[in-house]
Amino acid sequence: MSSTSTVPSRVNGQAGPQNPALVVRGSDNLGELKVKKICCIGAGYVGGPTCAVIANKNPSIAVTVVDLNANRIAAWQSDNLPIYEPNLFETVTVPRDGIKGSREPNLFFTTDVDKAIADADIIFLSVNTPTKVAGQGAGLALDIGYLEAATRTIARCATSDKIIVEKSTVPCRTAESLRDILAANGKPGVRFDVLSNPEFLAEGTTISDLLYPDRILIGSLMDVHGQRAAAALASVYAAWVPRARIITMNLWSSELSKISANALLAQRISSINALSAVCEATGANVSEIAYAVGLDKRIGPHMLKSSVGFGGSCFKKDVLGLVYLSESLHLPEVAAYWKAVVDINEWQKDRFTRRVISSLYNTLMNKRIAVFGFAYKKNTGDTRESAAISVVNHLVAERAKSFVARRMRADCQINHAESNPANANHVHRQKPARSAKTKKNMHVAKTSRNPTLKHNLPSAVMVAAT
Ligand SMILES: NC(=O)c1ccc[n+]([C@@H]2O[C@H](COP(=O)([O-])OP(=O)(O)OC[C@H]3O[C@@H](n4cnc5c(N)ncnc54)[C@H](O)[C@@H]3O)[C@@H](O)[C@H]2O)c1
Ligand SMILES: O=c1ccn([C@@H]2O[C@H](COP(=O)(O)OP(=O)(O)O[C@H]3O[C@H](CO)[C@@H](O)[C@H](O)[C@H]3O)[C@@H](O)[C@H]2O)c(=O)[nH]1
Missing domain, CATH: 3.40.50.720 (NAD(P)-binding Rossmann-like Domain)
Incomplete structure (x- = not known):
């Protein structure tokens, strides 16, 4: 230099x-x-x-x-x-x-x-x-x-x-x-x-x-x-x-801005996921709720897609980092507030699995279950903190025979289709070739028949059982 x-x-x-x-x-x-x-x-x-x-x-x-x-x-x-x-x-x-x-x-x-x-x-x-x-x-x-x-x-x-x-x-x-x-x-x-x-x-x-x-x-x-x-x-x-987008500030504001951004983004997902449970209990449709509230320019449409819970290497660790910082600063109420964002996320993952189990007559013993898409979101091969891992762990604990579709290309095609609920049937057509007998017995967690499950599908996880 x-x-x-x-x-x-x-x-x-x-x-x-x-x-x-x-x-x-x-x-x-x-x-x-x-x-x-x-x-x-x-x-x-x-x-x-x-x-x-x-x-x-x-x-x-x-x-x-x-x-x-x-x-x-x-x-x-x-x-x-x-x-x-x-x-x-x-x-x-x-x-x-x-x-x-x-x-x-x-x-x-x-x-x-x-x-x-x-x-x-x-x-x-x-x-x-x-x-x-x-x-x-x-x-x-x-x-x-x-x-x-x-x-x-x-x-x-x-x-x-x-x-x-x-x-x-x-x-x-x-x-x-x-x-x-x-x-x-x-x-x-x-x-x-x-x-x-x-x-x-x-x-x-x-x-x-x-x-x-x-x-x-x-x-x-x-x-x-x-x-x-x-x-x-x-x-x-x-x-x-553009120069206008390059912002300078003091060191501590810059460091804390990053954690704050992730905390606020994760909080929105936990908020919509919490509302999804209310939707299921009332017959409201969480996608319609997200669309309606997102039109308010003070709220905006982003990060309001209800899912099986956020994954990835950042949200959970960074929100927990904020929890720790708040505790270290002797701010227990603030720590509890942000901890709830992660707690709701864990609860949402459990809730998803419970719905799969109840859809399959409350027993998974020896049922063959496929999970399509193991990355934590579409267009990546990254599986860190993927919600699919929690789902599979739960399924295995229920003694189901779970397996994961591993091929990246296949996953990507499936995940592209899943990102648009209107393409749910297309998702089924993307499945690997299977015999007529297997095809007959296969159902995809009843997603096309159960509107609640369909709307709450994660962007990168699809569960199928035979
Ligand atoms: N992954 C994301 O989307 C993302 C986005 C924004 C910010 N971040 C943040 O960026 C940071 C990096 O994330 P990542 O996902 O790229 O992590 P990563 O694990 O993919 O990469 C980190 C790399 O650093 C290397 N490394 C560790 N210690 C080293 C050392 N002493 N010398 C040389 N190499 C060393 C590791 O071998 C590893 O390859 C994290 O703080 C993360 O929170 C990640
Ligand atoms: O409406 C949404 C949006 C995302 N997700 C899920 O949330 C997780 C994270 O998604 P996303 O934020 O798109 O991906 P990340 O790569 O984790 O990026 C986040 O974490 C990075 C690491 O800090 C930041 O740099 C990014 O700004 C921040 O969006 C994934 O499991 C998504 O499926 C939802 O459930 N609903």
């Missing part, structure tokens, strides 16, 4: 293959930071796609994604990428492989963590922050152990100034801990500026979410160094994101 005051600001510029590295003006006479090299620690669902888009849109910046997991890195280097996302392949291969005669490669995947750190101007931390499984806060708190380990590696390897970017979802005030670790372990004379830049992408729509984000949040200290670092990071996004 070099400082200069001679090159004009290009905050709104569109980078093309011929464009020089982005340069932004700093907030005072410290000069501007010219970003030439980015390193991202963590080649997962966030790190890989995010860096592919950054590299795509900034051909003059070298972007290196590192991970300790050699298999994952090898997969990113191959034609069999480690994750499935619509349009991911093209987004990765253009900057990774280059285009003969018009574009040099500028996206690299490696396990050489130390070198990538030493070379970089900006380092993204995109490592996992799961729920703690042991010790204080187990079952609630976010575990920042991986983040701390990566930060210690940065402190060990950095021989020049670095901007450290929290891309992972973190508890509020994590940046303070990272600063302490860097200050205590970094080499003398090396400066570290820590920014918060949470990611809001949803799996299944990762690439379009990255290309057209609702907002980019950058949290920094409000001193001149913090603002200068924020300006440098903003310049990377400004290659494709």
